[in-house]
Amino acid sequence: MKLQKLPLILLFSAVLLGGFVYFSELRKESQPPAAKTDSKSIFALKEDDIQAFTIQTLKQTLKFEQIPMAIPAGQAGLKKTSSWQMIAPQKTTADEATVAFLLNLMATATSDRSLPTPISRKAEFGLEPPFATIEAKTSNQTHRLILGKPNFNRQFLYALADPVENPTQDLAVLQVSIEFQNALDRPLSDWKQVKEKPKPSPSSTPRLK
Template sequence: MKLQRTTLIFLLLALGLGGFVYFYEIQGATERQSAQEQQRQIFSFQSDRVQSLTVKTKDQTLRFERANKSDTSKWRMKSPNDTPASDAAVSYLLDLLVSGKSDRTLNVPVAQLQEYGLQQPQATVEIKLNDGTTHRLILGKPDFNNSFLYAQADPPTPPNSPVNVLLVSTNFENAVNRSLSEWKQIQQQSKDAETNNKLKDNKD
């Protein structure tokens, strides 16, 4: 009888330990992985909340607003021209902003930001949400092996030292460095080319 009671106690202890291991290793690992993913996420907003985008590069400043349902394009360029925007170009950038993750975060003194190309960035993207909230992504230069870009997300003003510098995908560089015509809807590109040809013919 005593042996059976001891066996039962060990069995209950084993079941309890097994349950603890399951919840810690399986459930806990899932929760820890989810928390790590959230920490790596650059921004936490959804694409349907974005009302406008402003892209500032060394060559140009462009502003896009979500278009009315009656428009042929989902997005409309408001500056430097008021014209339908290329949905593909804007959506590519927007997808990166919504789903993009940082590979890792560096703590950098403010005085060293210039070394990362962040005092005179190659591009700044400003995002305005439908509730009036704004976000900002500053894109610096590539890292030493051109695998990532140095970046800052929503940097404080004035900057605190040390500053969080993110390593983000180089796809951001491809997304923002486009000619003005690439940001326009294809039909509008054709119209612009036709207008330019007419002006050229008139000069001749």
Template sequence: MKLQRTTLVLLISAILLGGLVYVYEGQVAPKQEAAKATKQPLFSFEEDQIKSVTIYLDDETWEFEQVSQQEPRWRMKQPQDAVASSAAVAFLTNLLVDGESDRTFTVPVSQRQEYGLDKPMATVAVELKNQEVHQLILGKLDFNGSFLYGEKPQNRQSGQIEVLLVPKDFEYAVNRPLSEWLNQEETSETSEQSDSETKPPLTPEQPSETENKQSDSQTKPPLTPDKSSDTKNESSDSQEKPSATQKESPKTQEKPSDQGNNSPKTQEKPSDTKQNPSEAEEER
């Protein structure tokens, strides 16, 4: 009995394993192969064939034109005319050329809003040099946030749309500020030139500090004349003092006059002595 029970258990296990293999090979494997088969490139053109790329957002439009095969290759046309960042534009064009859709399925047009395609995050339009135009509409993220829902309007059928699962990198490729779309080196050079042109010279309108000091020194009255006036007053005082001395000088001059008056007296004495000898002779 024990051997029969063991054999029965093994038989049941083999049947279960065979059923699982049958289900896997018959249903799961074909679906995986079909999913791999649906993974295909988004577009069939090359980057050199692109003439221009336009990104339509809710309130902004970015337009870039390929002007050369050498750097800088791209130039912004909207919202302003300037040299574009080749790295930023190349990131987007590489996704358009080399990007693949992970899966493709068809749904009615009425279900576009379920995938965010009625109000898309962005619409990318690519114009080729042969005048062909290709568009890619980018919707919202899928349920696990790994891919974006996308649509190619040129593949629409009556009442049906083809929904694509495109790389999530498209979200970063189209949502950039203006500073990242522009060539930074070119922008810095133009800004320096504009600053040098707009700034007026400092000499006529903004005089230097030395000129202000000179102007102040010219407006302020000189202190030297006041000092000279003081010296003049002192000199006038000094001139007045000699006058006083001059007034005193006559007094000193009067004294010689007195001496002059006294001198005849001294002269009279010799005359007396002269008369004495004559008198002596007369007496003789």
């Protein structure tokens, strides 16, 4: 009698195990695939290749270009042979650190997703009017990045990269680093090089002993 119970127990256990495996696989198939988060470069661009750029915001329009530097005699081996100059709205030497921060963002900009968006919904992403538009020029190319508002958790800005002038199809809305907002949302004075104040000359008046 005990010998007959053993096969029944084994059969019952096999049925339970088979049912568990079946429902586990069924549950896996019913789950939606995970979203891909591979970041891709937006522009085939190097920071050193940028020769001029323009920033247009709701507050101001700024224009910059690289100006060749005069190389002192005997220092022909200098790597840096140009400097950034602001040409609009004022003509002055640009702040190198501020410019470098923005251009590095442009050259290394990535996005992990592209959202197909009807043209009529541009305003929902803050792209009409945009927060800012950056136009960067190299010797043979011009790249434009249009920046909108932050996403829901303020980690990214919605953006359009090299958009066509009169689109007839859905837009490819990207998500780019929120650091673009930090690079652009600054007063005009931040873009100008701070001039060092001349040191006061020592007084020629003799000291009284």
